[in-house]
Amino acid sequence: MNNMGVCFEIPNSYGSYLSEILEHIPFEEFQWLINSDEIHLLDNNEFTNEFLVKEEDRILPGDRLYNTAKSNAYYMVFVTLRAFLKVIIAVTFVQAVLQIKEAYKS
Template sequence: MINMGVSFKIPNEYGNHLSDILEPLPFNYYQWLINNDEIHIVHDNEFTNQFLFDEDKIISGEKLYEKSKNNTYYMVFVTLRAFLKDGTIKSVSKYKEFTESDCQIILAVYDCSYVIFWCKNSQLVSKMYMYALSKGYEDIKYITEEELIKNKYYIE
């Protein structure tokens, strides 16, 4: 049984949780495709009319981390796909598409607090699992290749 990902639950509150999730990853090695995002910037504990990613849909790892670290926001949902800088960027949702593509990581947050992380690098999968434990996140589970093949997990 091969672990291909991790799922866990983050606090459902304002903050900069996306940068926290990115922390154990070599985010700067990748270009990130941003899909299906609704992340509201918060100022003085109030939603603003601004979104964290209002224009950029392909973003460098450095810019992704900087935006997610230097703002306070409320994540409703977001899907991020990481590609090596010379890789072909395209949206993938199913496990088979993921394995056949240049996509290296899929990171999705939905319903404000549920996180799904798929990764082709088993060391990063283990690192994310241990990091989630250290942060005190809830419902931390490995996602096995068998579960992904059976389409238990589908990412928009």
């Protein structure tokens, strides 16, 4: 399998850059894996002790990632995202279930 990547250089300022980038691709068709990030939430243009993506939310459906990025004020230092087509995930899951059923047939 080949990996493809895209890098964006964003201004060194507050903004909703992640949602602006996602708007140009069919984000809702993917599950997103957030490998690493440093996206600080803001309150009145001041850093909080919270991050945009919680540790337990490392895999998100596209609409949830977009809505989270669109509806919050944040300062993005970096983020590494990986996109997986939902169809592939569903097909792989069904194949795995079928293999498990076949293995446990008595």
